[in-house]
Structure formats: structure tokens, C-alpha cells
Amino acid sequence: MAEKKQKVIPDEYIPEVRSRVATIDNQDYLLQNDAMFTFYERSMGELSPFFLAIKDEKRILGCRCPKCGIVRVPPMVTHCPDCDFAATELLEVEQVGKMNTTPPITYFATSMFMDKAPFGRGRVILTGADTALSVMLYTTTGILVPGLIRKGTEVKVIFRDQRVGQISDIYCVPTNELTPAQITKKGLQETELNWEAPKEPEFPKPSNEDVTVYRQSLGEMQALAVEMSRSKRARKAIEGWKRDIAVKTKGGEFAMYIDDGDFKIEEKKLKSPDFIMACEDPRTLLDGLMYKGAITDSVIMKKLWISKNLEFNTIFKLDRLARFLAREKKEQAVE
Amino acid sequence: MAKKVGIVGAGVTPFKGKWYEKTYYELAQMATREAVKDAGMPIQDIDAVFYGIYNDIFERTCIPEHPLQGIIGMQNKFGIRVSCGGATGAYTMSAAHAYLAGERFKTALVLGVEKATDCFDFSSMSATPEVIKTIGWSGDSFFEQKIGWSASDSYAEVVLGYMDEYPGTLKPEVTAQISSQLSKQVRNNPYAQRQLDQVTPEEVMNSRYIVYPFKELEICVYTEGAAALILAEEETAKAIAKNTGKPIVWMTGLGEANEHSFAGKNQKNMSHIVSDYLGSHRAYEMAGIKDPIKAIDIVELHDAFVHQFEISLAEFGLVPYESVDSLIEDGIMLPGGRLLVNPCGGLIYCGHAVGASNIMSAWSARNELIKRKLKRALVHGTGSTVAQYTACSILEHE
Numbered sequence: 001m002a003e004k005k006q007k008v009i010p011d012e013y014i015p016e017v018r019s020r021v022a023t024i025d026n027q028d029y030l031l032q033n034d035a036m037f038t039f040y041e042r043s044m045g046e047l048s049p050f051f052l053a054i055k056d057e058k059r060i061l062g063c064r065c066p067k068c069g070i071v072r073v074p075p076m077v078t079h080c081p082d083c084d085f086a087a088t089e090l091l092e093v094e095q096v097g098k099m100n101t102t103p104p105i106t107y108f109a110t111s112m113f114m115d116k117a118p119f120g121r122g123r124v125i126l127t128g129a130d131t132a133l134s135v136m137l138y139t140t141t142g143i144l145v146p147g148l149i150r151k152g153t154e155v156k157v158i159f160r161d162q163r164v165g166q167i168s169d170i171y172c173v174p175t176n177e178l179t180p181a182q183i184t185k186k187g188l189q190e191t192e193l194n195w196e197a198p199k200e201p202e203f204p205k206p207s208n209e210d211v212t213v214y215r216q217s218l219g220e221m222q223a224l225a226v227e228m229s230r231s232k233r234a235r236k237a238i239e240g241w242k243r244d245i246a247v248k249t250k251g252g253e254f255a256m257y258i259d260d261g262d263f264k265i266e267e268k269k270l271k272s273p274d275f276i277m278a279c280e281d282p283r284t285l286l287d288g289l290m291y292k293g294a295i296t297d298s299v300i301m302k303k304l305w306i307s308k309n310l311e312f313n314t315i316f317k318l319d320r321l322a323r324f325l326a327r328e329k330k331e332q333a334v335e
Numbered sequence: 336m337a338k339k340v341g342i343v344g345a346g347v348t349p350f351k352g353k354w355y356e357k358t359y360y361e362l363a364q365m366a367t368r369e370a371v372k373d374a375g376m377p378i379q380d381i382d383a384v385f386y387g388i389y390n391d392i393f394e395r396t397c398i399p400e401h402p403l404q405g406i407i408g409m410q411n412k413f414g415i416r417v418s419c420g421g422a423t424g425a426y427t428m429s430a431a432h433a434y435l436a437g438e439r440f441k442t443a444l445v446l447g448v449e450k451a452t453d454c455f456d457f458s459s460m461s462a463t464p465e466v467i468k469t470i471g472w473s474g475d476s477f478f479e480q481k482i483g484w485s486a487s488d489s490y491a492e493v494v495l496g497y498m499d500e501y502p503g504t505l506k507p508e509v510t511a512q513i514s515s516q517l518s519k520q521v522r523n524n525p526y527a528q529r530q531l532d533q534v535t536p537e538e539v540m541n542s543r544y545i546v547y548p549f550k551e552l553e554i555c556v557y558t559e560g561a562a563a564l565i566l567a568e569e570e571t572a573k574a575i576a577k578n579t580g581k582p583i584v585w586m587t588g589l590g591e592a593n594e595h596s597f598a599g600k601n602q603k604n605m606s607h608i609v610s611d612y613l614g615s616h617r618a619y620e621m622a623g624i625k626d627p628i629k630a631i632d633i634v635e636l637h638d639a640f641v642h643q644f645e646i647s648l649a650e651f652g653l654v655p656y657e658s659v660d661s662l663i664e665d666g667i668m669l670p671g672g673r674l675l676v677n678p679c680g681g682l683i684y685c686g687h688a689v690g691a692s693n694i695m696s697a698w699s700a701r702n703e704l705i706k707r708k709l710k711r712a713l714v715h716g717t718g719s720t721v722a723q724y725t726a727c728s729i730l731e732h733e
């Protein structure tokens with residue numbers, strides 16, 4: 001969970017200077033790699049005490065209006081807009097609070113947050129505050145699923161070990177995953193929590209029926225892969241993408257290859273795959289590829305396990321592959 | 336007393352996921368050409384231009400409208416840009432209306448354009464993560480951008496807040512049916528990005544989660560395109576209409592509201608879209624509408640997300656909060672129901688070319704009012720974080 005030290009724009013985001021040509025209706029159009037970038041040495045101004053308190057003291061500050069008594073966290077104003085701009089005063093609030101509303105969970109994140117998904121982001125009203133602080137939410141038990149954190153759920157502020165004075169120095173976890181001592185401790189850090197390590201599921205020995213289901217599903221998936229590789233629209237879903245994936249099921253193991261538009265499935269045990277997928281029933285994956293249920297949702301609902309969270313990205317591409325093939329077939333039927 | 340203002344011309348470009356063939360210069364000119372042609376007048380007769388462009392980063396230019404002034408033939412005339420997040424198009428219409436009603440000008444061009452998907456993420460080799468990152472720069476820069484704020488998750492906060500307050504509403508099978516119904520309606524819109532993408536409720540239910548509780552087929556798609564309207568004050572509008580033989584669609588009511596962007600006591604109520612309530616009811620008041628259920632025939636609603644589509648209709652007073660699913664369960668928005676909502680397919684199926692979207696909605700509302708010989712439409716735009724901004728207008732067929 002620790003934030004890596006990195007550049008303001010990580011190297012992997014930066015494309016090379018080059019261009020390419022896209023041909024539409026026999027006409028060539030030039031596409032140029034490009035960027036807009038501006039660097040800042042940005043002052044936190046009147047918000048500095050809030051960010052410094054997080055960074056250096058592991059404390060959360062709010063501001064209180066002496067007239068109406070409202071305590072705002074974060075302390076966004078030096079003067080209360082509701083009380084004829086009366087001057088507010090800073091004060092410390094507690095590090096436990098309740099969710100203002102049920103928080104959303106981001107599975108498909110922006111390019112800057114892919115390595116942090118899935119994550120919740122919601123608003124917590126800390127004890128002693130009247131307004132809600134926007135926070136990232138995690139569970140120590142693995143992937144955050146709907147229902148774990150709701151309106152009214154009690155959560156605790158956790159401080160990252162390496163803090164730089166940004167709002168991302170903190171996040172929250174539900175207090176029911178913590179010990180009483182952890183709940184009362186101020187400035188609790190992430191390394192003090194017991195994070196459940198991802199563990200590859202083990203499947204029982206397959207029955208004859210399991211092996212039959214595996215064989216049948218594998219055959220159907222291989223046929224689909226051939227169709228996908230032939231579909232112009234489906235190929236777009238995995239354009240420029242390359243992954244070798246080991247897929248383990250109860251009935252047997254196979255390999256999935258994604259290679260810049262080509263999609264291939266072979267019965268083979270990969271020695272060094274980019275990542276591993278494991279699902280007891282191969283039909284979970286088959287249904288996803290047939291566009292009868294999202295593979296993403298299978299991961300969320302723990303029917304399919306992936307060895308690297310970051311590969312959610314590849315899972316999205318497989319879902320798109322299925323959808324694009326289905327869409328192309330539909331459009332061909334209309335035409 | 337302010338002057339009456341009417342729509343006398345309109346035009347849109349095809350809405351596409353990616354316009355390889357055009358830059359935003361050409362898209363803006365294409366929509367302008369269509370609109371002046373529809374109004375039967377040369378661009379030289381237009382007094383002022385109001386640009387609706389949401390995001391400088393999409394266009395890769397700060398002041399992205401400045402090259403357009405000459406490209407559309409409006410050099411040496413009044414030009415102003417409006418940028419109000421997702422509600423940019425609707426707010427641009429409001430601004431143009433005010434200048435005409437205040438007798439500053441006789442005619443105005445309302446021009447929305449957006450080129451969203453030039454943004455590209457080279458690490459995943461796809462556009463969408465970079466497009467949503469670009470929109471992500473719109474979140475609060477001190478407290479929210481760095482913890483993954485996105486348009487989707489901020490709207491999802493409000494939707495989940497509504498579901499906390501009205502449990503049992505926004506049922507997944509209902510949101511799926513609404514999306515499916517919109518996909519049927521888009522079939523008649525040849526300018527739409529997804530004209531041929533008809534989906535079943537099961538397909539919607541089976542589509543993947545993007546941000547809980549939103550599934551992929553319940554979210555608007557990013558689009559490139561442009562849309563334009565020609566507005567005129569009363570006397571000029573009548574003269575133009577006499578010339579073209581097309582009826583005038585009057586803008587009889589406008590209403591806007593921007594909420595607080597942070598939640599809690601005296602700040603944003605996360606269980607409602609108060610801006611939608613205030614924006615719509617202010618527009619009703621200006622148009623003299625006492626009972627919107629009786630008065631409104633068509634709604635062209637900014638459906639960023641199906642769940643928000645339902646909440647917005649409740650905030651407009653067109654369906655009760657606690658039984659918002661009656662839109663489908665009682666057939667209110669189904670064929671033969673009392674309300675026609677998003678005949679163009681909405682932003683989910685026609686597409687969301689941000690600055691142009693609400694102007695496209697007005698183009699559609701005008702077409703439908705004339706074609707179906709109906710009286711009144713409500714056009715809506717929503718935007719910013721947590722559905723903070725709303726602009727609404729009432730269009731009336733003379």
C-alpha cells in the first residue's frame with residue numbers, strides 16, 4: 001500500500017515523439033503523439049496547516065465558525081460564508097467517523113489511478129465535524145465489494161507511512177476490521193494493519209464431469225478466439241496490447257495469448273505468464289467471452305481470481321473484446 | 336419587459352466516437368453551415384456567437400474558441416465562450432437568450448463543439464482512461480483529484496445517497512430497461528454515435544461495472560461532434576420564419592442553479608440533485624408553468640448516467656421521488672406513455688460531445704416538437720462534481 005517515490009509524471013505514461021497514419025475510406029489522416037504539460041510549485045496557502053498537520057503530526061484539522069458553530073473538515077474557509085464572513089478558527093477533530101452516504105467503488109479508473117483500483121471514495125463526517133471529508137476507502141480483506149461500506153459505517157483514518165503533505169497521505173478502512181487498540185490510537189499507520197495477502201485459490205481434484213466441462217468449454221473458447229481474431233471491431237479492443245495469461249480451472253489449465261489484435265487460446269502450461277487467472281468453473285470465463293456476463297464482475301464477486309490487481313486492465317479489455325464481437329454481429333444482422 | 340427569443344435554425348454534425356477525418360475547427364464550421372442553412376440566412380446576418388466548449392485540454396488549446404471566430408465567418412463580431420462542465424451547452428443557450436432578450440443583439444449563433452478522444456493513454460493503448468483522466472482535472476484540486484475523483488464516481492455518490500434515502504428505488508432491472516428503451520429510440524437518429532447499438536435489458540444487466548453502481552451500458556459515451564442553434568429576438572425571428580416557412584420554437588423559460596461542491600451541514604445534500612430541482616422550477620416559473628406533468632410533452636434530458644436520469648426526472652417534478660421506477664413499471668416513458676424522454680437516444684446512445692451535447696438535445700427537442708406537433712419541451716444540462724450545476728430551458732412550439 002506504500003506510495004512509491006516517483007516523478008511528477010511517471011516515465012511509463014510518456015510516449016515517444018512519433019506519428020502514424022490512420023486510413024479511413026482510402027484517405028490518410030496523420031495522428032501525432034503529443035502532450036500538454038505544465039509543472040507547478042504550488043502553494044497550499046491558507047490550507048497549509050491542514051496538510052502540514054497530516055504530514056508531520058498525523059492530525060486532522062478543521063475550522064470552526066464562532067457564530068454558527070459549524071466545524072468544517074477540511075478547513076476550506078478562513079471566514080464563514082454563512083455568517084457575514086466571520087473569521088473561523090482551526091481545531092483538531094477525531095480520526096474516527098461515519099460515512100455520510102454509501103460510497104461508490106471505482107473498478108475502471110482513469111489512467112493515473114489504474115494501479116490503485118478497485119478503490120472506494122466517499123465522504124466521512126469525522127467525530128467533532130459537521131461537514132464531510134472526501135477520502136479513499138479500502139478494506140484489509142482484499143477487493144472492495146459493494147455492501148462492505150455503507151451510509152453510517154464507522155471508519156478510521158489511516159496514515160500512509162510515507163507522507164508528502166497531500167490528501168492522498170490518508171485513507172479510511174472500516175473500524176470493524178481493526179482491534180479496539182487500533183481504533184483508539186491516533187495517527188494509525190498502514191503498516192500497523194493486518195493486510196490479507198492475495199493467495200491463489202486451490203481447487204479440489206477434478207471429477208470426470210469437471211474434466212468433460214473443461215474440455216467442452218476450452219473448445220468453445222478456442223472457437224470464439226478464432227472469431228474474435230477475425231473481427232475487425234473486436235481486434236480494436238486489444239490493439240497494441242500483449243499478454244500471456246495462464247488460466248487455471250478445476251478441470252485443467254490452459255494459456256491465453258493477447259497480441260496486438262490477435263487472440264489465441266491453447267492447452268498449455270505457461271512457465272512465466274504475465275499473470276494468472278484462476279476460476280474453479282471454466283464456464284465463468286466462457287460466459288464472459290460469450291458476452292453473457294462480465295468477466296470484471298466475476299473478479300469482483302470472487303468467482304475469478306487474478307494474481308495482479310493491475311491486470312484489471314486486461315480483464316476490461318477481454319470484456320470489451322466480447323462486447324465488440326457481439327456488437328459487430330448485431331450490426332451485420334441489421335445491415 | 337424582456338424580448339421574446341426563439342430558435343429559427345439548428346444543425347448538428349454526426350456524433351462519433353472518434354473523428355479521424357476532422358479537427359474541431361472543421362466540426363465547428365460543419366454545424367454552423369448546417370444551422371445557417373436551416374435558418375435560410377448568411378452567416379453575415381448573425382450578430383453574435385456564443386461558444387459552448389467544456390474542456391481546454393480536450394481541444395489541446397487554452398482559449399480554444401479564438402481560431403473559430405474567423406473559421407465560422409464571425410470576425411469582428413461579439414464572441415464569448417461559456418464553460419460550465421457537463422452543463423456547458425445548456426448554460427450557453429441561457430447566456431445567448433439573455434443577450435437577445437436584453438436587446439443587445441437581434442440574432443445569435445449558439446455553437447457547441449468538443450473533440451474528446453484525441454486524448455490517448457499510451458500505457459493501456461486506449462483512449463478512455465485518458466479521456467476520464469482529462470475530465471478528472473475538473474475535480475477539486477486540493478482535496479479530491481489526488482484520491483481518484485472522476486465524473487462517474489462523483490455522480491455515483493449522489494445516486495447512492497438517493498438510494499440511501501429512498502431504498503428500493505433505482506432497481507437494476509429498471510435502470511437496465513431504461514437503457515434498453517433509449518437504445519431503441521436512438522434507432523431514429525441518424526446522427527447518433529450508437530444508432531445501431533440496440534441492447535436488451537439482459538445485456539445491460541450483464542455489462543461490467545465501471546464504477547459501482549454504474550454498469551457500462553448505463554453510462555454516456557465520449558463523443559466528438561458539434562451542434563449549433565440560430566436564435567433571434569421576436570421580430571427578427573418572425574421575419575426569418577416567414578422566409579423559411581419553418582415554425583419558430585420559442586424559449587419561454589430558463590432556470591439555472593449551482594450547488595455547493597462539498598457535502599455536509601449547510602453544504603451539498605448528497606441525497607438529491609437540488610440544482611435540478613431549482614433549475615427546472617425556475618424555468619417553469621418563467622414560462623408560467625404551474626403543473627409540469629400536464630405542461631411538458633418532451634424532455635431532452637442530460638443522461639450522464641441512467642440512475643441520474645431517473646433522479647433528474649423526479650427533481651423536475653415529473654415523477655415521485657419514492658416511486659421513480661414507475662417510469663418503467665407504470666410505463667410512463669415507454670411507447671404510449673405520458674412522457675417522451677430523450678427521443679434522440681440521449682447522451683448514452685447519441686453520445687456526449689460535452690460542449691455540444693445539450694445543444695444537440697435542443698436540436699432534437701425542436702425537431703420533435705415540430706414533427707409530432709407537440710406544445711412544450713424541457714431541455715436540461717447537468718455538470719460539474721456531484722451533479723452540482725444545472726441549466727434548463729423550456730421550448731414552446733408556436
